[in-house]
Each structure stands twice: as structure tokens, then as C-alpha cells.
Amino acid sequence: MTPRGIDDGLVVARHRTAMVRHHLSQPMSLLVRTGVVRPGVSVFDYGCGQGDDLRGLIAAGVEASGWDPHFAPDAVIAPAEIVNLGFVLNVIEDERERSTALERAWTLAGRALVVSVMIAGAVPVDGLKPFRDGYLTSRGTFQKYYQQDELRKIVAHATGSEPVALAPGIFVAFRRPEDEQEFLLERRRGRRASTAAYASARPRASQSTAPVHERIQGPLEAIAAFALDRGRMPHADELPSEVHDRLAQERVGLSRAVATATDVIDEDAFHSAAASRREDLLVHQALNVLNRTRSASRPGASIVRDIRHHFGSQQQFAEQALEYLHALADPSRTAEAMVRSAGKGLGALDEDGRLVIDGDRVEQLEGVLRCYYGCAAFFVGELGQEYIARLDPVRRQVSLFRVEDRRSPFPIMTGSVTIDLKRQNVIMRDDRRVLARKADVYGLSARSRQRDEERKRRAAEGWADERVLIRL
Numbered sequence: 001m002t003p004r005g006i007d008d009g010l011v012v013a014r015h016r017t018a019m020v021r022h023h024l025s026q027p028m029s030l031l032v033r034t035g036v037v038r039p040g041v042s043v044f045d046y047g048c049g050q051g052d053d054l055r056g057l058i059a060a061g062v063e064a065s066g067w068d069p070h071f072a073p074d075a076v077i078a079p080a081e082i083v084n085l086g087f088v089l090n091v092i093e094d095e096r097e098r099s100t101a102l103e104r105a106w107t108l109a110g111r112a113l114v115v116s117v118m119i120a121g122a123v124p125v126d127g128l129k130p131f132r133d134g135y136l137t138s139r140g141t142f143q144k145y146y147q148q149d150e151l152r153k154i155v156a157h158a159t160g161s162e163p164v165a166l167a168p169g170i171f172v173a174f175r176r177p178e179d180e181q182e183f184l185l186e187r188r189r190g191r192r193a194s195t196a197a198y199a200s201a202r203p204r205a206s207q208s209t210a211p212v213h214e215r216i217q218g219p220l221e222a223i224a225a226f227a228l229d230r231g232r233m234p235h236a237d238e239l240p241s242e243v244h245d246r247l248a249q250e251r252v253g254l255s256r257a258v259a260t261a262t263d264v265i266d267e268d269a270f271h272s273a274a275a276s277r278r279e280d281l282l283v284h285q286a287l288n289v290l291n292r293t294r295s296a297s298r299p300g301a302s303i304v305r306d307i308r309h310h311f312g313s314q315q316q317f318a319e320q321a322l323e324y325l326h327a328l329a330d331p332s333r334t335a336e337a338m339v340r341s342a343g344k345g346l347g348a349l350d351e352d353g354r355l356v357i358d359g360d361r362v363e364q365l366e367g368v369l370r371c372y373y374g375c376a377a378f379f380v381g382e383l384g385q386e387y388i389a390r391l392d393p394v395r396r397q398v399s400l401f402r403v404e405d406r407r408s409p410f411p412i413m414t415g416s417v418t419i420d421l422k423r424q425n426v427i428m429r430d431d432r433r434v435l436a437r438k439a440d441v442y443g444l445s446a447r448s449r450q451r452d453e454e455r456k457r458r459a460a461e462g463w464a465d466e467r468v469l470i471r472l
């Protein structure tokens with residue numbers, strides 16, 4: 001295959017779009033962070049460019065290979081559990097060839113295909129020459145900028161499955177509903193239960209069980225980690241084979257190991273893990289309904305066990321999740337939750353009654369607000385960068401402001417994404433402005449001192465308010 005597309009007498013130098021990467025690309029790093037890609041999972045990078053993602057994955061012990069028409073034309077095109085089609089479609093000027101690439105990538109994907117493109121609004125297009133449905137750049141390359149929903153539809157059409165938004169311009173399509181459900185639940189989960197409680201309890205084991213503890217320390221840690229993550233004890237098939245091997249070596253049965261672990265797990269931590277898991281499952285189910293997630297009817301065995309354990313039955317679970325949905329439909333209940341949240345120091349209410357909160361604290365919000373935020377995450381996925389979120393239930397909008405150097409007194413806002421839930425629309429802006437840090441958003445108590453600092457800096461630099469501040 002030729003790396004160049006010859007079109008209307010024009011030669012489009014597609015390969016020139018491939019950059020040297022010193023870190024994993026955004027889609028690959030999102031896959032790693034969400035646990036989709038990890039050692040033991042095979043990856044194929046379709047249109048791998050200079051192959052830097054592959055080198056990074058291989059160095060971390062992931063079985064990875066790739067192909068590229070320019071950089072690796074002789075590489076074997078092989079099926080893998082996860083296939084990445086990263087920033088390839090947007091450099092192809094021929095629409096039919098885009099479809100072929102997408103369809104081919106999907107046939108290779110055993111479990112999931114992740115597709116990323118450049119998104120409209122993320123970079124300025126002034127000075128670029130319009131060409132077909134995109135632009136020609138001064139370097140002789142082609143770039144098409146997609147709308148988020150346009151990409152969703154293309155991926156849905158090619159894969160026959162409704163893809164999940166990972167981030168603006170990045171979708172993942174799963175082949176099996178169970179895999180999608182596992183992924184969604186993990187992503188929607190806010191808090192991770194800590195294993196610290198177990199670590200501190202372990203040395204205080206009673207004398208009579210001490211020898212067993214010592215001999216099966218590894219399995220006990222694995223069991224405790226599961227218990228403090230899920231709020232219940234594991235079944236045999238939920239533990240890795242090394243745990244079983246070690247127990248067999250030590251001639252300790254699984255039920256004895258579980259009973260021993262139960263003795264040393266901190267009870268409060270276990271109950272709080274159970275409460276977190278219950279809420280996570282409810283938020284997950286409410287979002288499944290809201291987002292009409294097709295895979296919802298086919299959760300994996302492990303989620304089914306969680307539901308039975310924490311709710312008794314699927315029906316009771318469904319009824320409780322409905323409660324969340326009713327609360328969402330009632331703006332006063334959302335507003336009350338926002339007031340409670342701000343009262344606890346989780347974000348601040350602005351003068352229009354909107355809740356403004358640091359992105360990494362969103363997961364600590366009450367379930368109903370996490371559902372509200374989750375509706376927006378459904379459209380854009382993750383920003384992969386620090387951000388401030390603003391929830392506006394009256395206008396039914398969620399805005400995410402990307403920030404750089406959040407800890408500085410005057411972080412830089414590098415752009416924003418507004419999700420209009422009523423119109424189901426995503427609006428991206430790439431305006432770079434200085435953000436006046438609001439002490440209460442950042443959880444600082446010295447609010448007036450912060451304001452003073454803002455005033456002084458504005459005076460010193462001669463900033464006009466509107467030019468340098470975003471009104472949070």
C-alpha cells in the first residue's frame with residue numbers, strides 16, 4: 001500500500017502526520033489507566049506511525065504489535081484482544097478508505113477497538129485550505145476535524161455496537177456486552193476502597209492463627225484487597241490462579257483462607273467498602289438506563305454476584321436505581337444535593353446556583369450528582385487533564401474547564417467543553433485564559449486572602465477582568 005493518497009492531482013503526505021512520542025498517546029494511556037490494556041492483554045496498533053506507543057507497551061510487559069502503510073508496511077496484520085486505530089481516520093482524505101481502515105481494524109479486534117481522531121474546535125483552522133470534508137495543511141497533509149457525535153455514529157455503524165466515549169475524539173467499541181459493563185462500572189466508580197486497613201491489621205493477628213498468616217500472606221492480601229474493593233468476600237473464580245497455587249502448596253483450603261482474612265480485615269473499612277460498592281452499582285445502573293447502554297442487560301458474572309450480595313435481587317436493585325433517576329428528574333433534589341455538597345466543602349456554588357468543583361473531587365459527590373455528571377461523561381469521556389467542572393441543572397449543562405498547573409495561584413485555563421444535556425450537544429473551545437482561582441473551589445479556607453492576592457495581581461499586571469478571568 002502506498003503511504004500517500006493521490007487525489008485530484010494532489011499528493012497528500014499522510015505519513016508526515018505521524019509524530020515522535022515520548023509518552024503514550026492519549027487513547028493508549030486512557031486504555032492503560034482504565035485497566036483495559038495491561039500485561040496479559042494483547043494489543044494491535046493499526047496505523048502505528050513511528051511505533052512509539054508499541055515500544056512503551058512492550059517495555060511495560062504488554063504483548064503488542066502494529067502495522068503502518070508507511071512506517072511498518074511489512075509487519076504482519078494480526079488479530080489482538082485490543083486494537084487501536086489512533087488518529088488515522090482524520091489524516092485520510094478519501095472517505096471510502098477511511099471506512100475500509102475502520103472496518104478492517106474492527107475485524108482484528110477480539111474484545112475492543114479504540115478509535116481516536118482530531119476533534120473540531122480543539123485546534124484553530126485559520127489559514128488552512130479547505131479540501132473535501134477537511135483541510136490541507138502547509139506541510140501537505142490532510143486533516144479532518146470530527147464532531148464528537150459524528151465519530152460516535154461512524155464507529156457505531158462500522159462495529160454494529162454503540163461505542164463508549166473515552167474522551168473528546170476517542171471512542172471504544174466492545175465486542176462483548178460483559179466487557180463493556182465491567183469497563184463502565186469500573187470507570188463510573190468513584191472511590192477506591194483502600195487496602196491500608198488490612199495492612200495495619202495484619203501484624204496484630206492472634207497467636208493461634210499466626211503461622212497460617214505467615215504461610216499464606218500473599219493469598220490473604222489478595223482476598224483482603226478484593227473484599228475492601230467490593231464489600232464482599234470473593235468466590236473461587238474471582239481470585240487469580242497464583243492464589244490457588246499458593247494455598248494448595250500450603251494445604252490451606254480457600255474457605256479457611258477466607259475465614260482467616262475475615263478475622264483480620266478492619267470491620268469499618270469493610271462496611272464502608274460495601275456502602276461504596278452499593279452506591280457505585282446504583283449510579284452505574286442509573287447511568288445505564290439514562291444512556292440507554294445496550295450491554296446493561298448482560299452484566300458479567302462478577303457484577304451479578306455483587307448485585308445479589310448487596311441488594312438481594314435484581315428487582316430490588318432496579319427499584320433502588322430508579323430512585324436515583326427520579327431525583328435527577330427533580331431539579332430541586334439536585335439543587336439540594338448541590339447545597340449539601342458545597343456545605344461539606346465539596347465544591348462551591350456560584351452566584352447562579354451552579355456547583356463548581358475540582359475535577360478530581362467529582363467522584364466524591366453524592367450519587368445523584370455523580371449521575372448528573374455521568375450523563376456528561378457519556379458524551380465526552382475523560383479529558384485526560386486536570387479540570388474544573390461546573391454543574392448547571394437549571395440549564396441542564398455541564399462545563400469542564402481544562403486547567404494547567406492547578407496548584408498555582410493563577411492556573412491557566414487551556415480550553416473548555418460544554419455538554420448541553422438537553423440538546424445532547426458537545427461544544428469545545430480552545431481559548432486560553434488565566435483563571436482566577438476561587439479559594440472555595442480549591443478547598444482553601446483563606447478565601448479573603450486569595451481574593452486579595454487576585455486583586456493585587458490584576459492591578460499589578462493591568463488586567464481587565466473580562467480578559468483574564470473566567471467567571472466560574
Ligand SMILES: C[S@@+](CC[C@H](N)C(=O)[O-])C[C@H]1O[C@@H](n2cnc3c(N)ncnc32)[C@H](O)[C@@H]1O
Binds near residue numbers: 003019
Ligand atoms: C497521525 S499518525 C498516527 C500514528 C499513531 N497511531 C499515533 O497515534 O502516534 C497517522 C498514521 O496513519 C497512517 N495511515 C495512513 N493511511 C492509513 C490507512 N489507510 N490505514 C492505516 N494507517 C494509515 C499514516 O502512515 C500515519 O503513520
